[in-house]
Amino acid sequence: MSLGARRGVGFDIAENILEQAKVTAAKANIVNCDFVAENILDIPDSYHQQFDFIFFTIGAITWFQDLEALFAKVAACLKADGVMLLHDFHPFMNMLPLPGEEDFDGKNLNRVSYSYFRTEPWIEDEGMSYMSETYASKEFTSFSHTMANIVTSIVQNNLKITKLKEFDYDIGLTDVYDKRGFSLSFLLISRKGGIH
Template sequence: MEKYIEGNKAAWEEAFDNRHASWGADITERVEKEDYPFFNDEMVAVLKKINTKGAVIGQFCCNNGRELLSLVKSGSAARGVGFDIAENQISFANEKAKELNLPCEFVAANVYDIDDSHKEEFDVVIITIGALCWFDNLDRFFAVIAKCMKLGAVIVINEQHPCTNMLATQGDEPYNPDHKKECHYSYFEHEWTGNGGMYYMTQKNYESKTFTDYTHSMSEIMSGMCSNGIMITGLQEFDYDISGGFSDIDCTGFPLSMIVQGKKQ
C-alpha cells in the first residue's frame, strides 16, 4: 500500500473514532422510512431511471455505508457491496446492514488492491462526493472499477465539480469573503496535504493525522473512464454545492457539482 494511502487510512480512522454523536445516528430510521435518503433530488432522478431491481450494486469509498444501504433498500436490489479504507467505518456499516436486515456487505480495502474475487460482479456502480480526490491516478482507479463491472453495467458518479479546485474556502490564506468566486489555485494543481481534520464528521477542529488528496480535471475523469472501456453516457453540471465547502455561493452560476454516467462496453 502506498505511503500516502496508509496515511489517509490512519487519518480517516482517527476522524471516525472522534466522530460527533450525530454522525450516522439517523441512518437506520431514514433508510427504513424514506425513499432514497442521503441522495439529492437530481441523483434520485438518475437512479430511478436505472433498473436496480434484483441488481448487484457496488460502491467504492462508501464511508459509513448510508448511501449504499439507501439504494439497495429503495431500489430493491439483490445485494450491495461497499468498499472503504477505514476499518472502523466498515465495521459500523456492517452493523447498520444487520440492523436494517439488508443484503449488504462492506469490505475494508484500498480500491487499488481490490482483487479478482470481485471481477465482473456489479450491475450498477455508484461513486459519491469526496471519493475521487483520494487517488493519485484515475486511470488506475477506473481500471479497478471497470474490472468489477459486468459487461453492460452502468456507473453513476455524483461529485464535486473540478472547477471548485480553483476556489479558496474559509481557513485558506487567500480566501476573501468579498470575492468568494475568485480563482486562486491552478485548475491542474495535483497534490494537497493537510492536518485540519474532518470537521463534517467530528464537528470540531483538531490537529489530525495527515490527509493527502489530489485534484483532478474533468479531462482526467473522462479519460480515466474511457480508457478503461467505460463509455460516457451522460453529464449534468449544477451550480449548487454538495461538498459543504462552497454552500455560500450556491446558485450563483459557478459550477459546483456534477453527475457523470457511464456504461461498460
C-alpha cells in the same frame, strides 16, 4: 437495499467510514449489504465482473492520484453492460478557497485562489472536517483532477459515458458558493462496453 438489488458491497480504506456506513445501513434497515475495508485498487479478483452498479460520491476520487488505475478497477468489477455513477465535487471547486482557509474572503466570493491544473497534492492534517469539527489528525494526501482527466480516464477503460451533468451547488463541503454561476458538482453515468 431497495430498487431490486439482492446484495450490496461498500468498500473503503478507512475503518471509521465503514463503521459509519454500518450504522447508517442499520438505521435504514438495510441488511443485505457488506462493508469491506480495502484500498479500492487492491480489490481482489473474486470481485471482478460481480457488480451491475458501482457508485462513487462526494470526494471519493480525490484520494486517488491515478484515475486510470481506479477506473480500470471499476471496469474489471462491473459485469457486461454494468453502470458506474459518479456524483462528486466539480474540479472547479479545487480553485476556490473554503471557509476556514487563509485565502477565503466571504466578501469576495468570485476570488479564485488555486490553479485548475494543479498537479501537486493537497496535504492536510486537520482531520475530516466535513464529518465533524476540525481536529489534529494524521496527514492526509489528496489530488486535484481536471474534468478532462476524469472523462479520459473513464473512456480509456471501456466505459461509455451516457450522461454528464454539472450543477451550480456543492454537495458536501460548503454552500457559500451555491447558485453563483460556478460549476460546483457533477453527475456522470457510464456503462461498461466502450465508445460507440
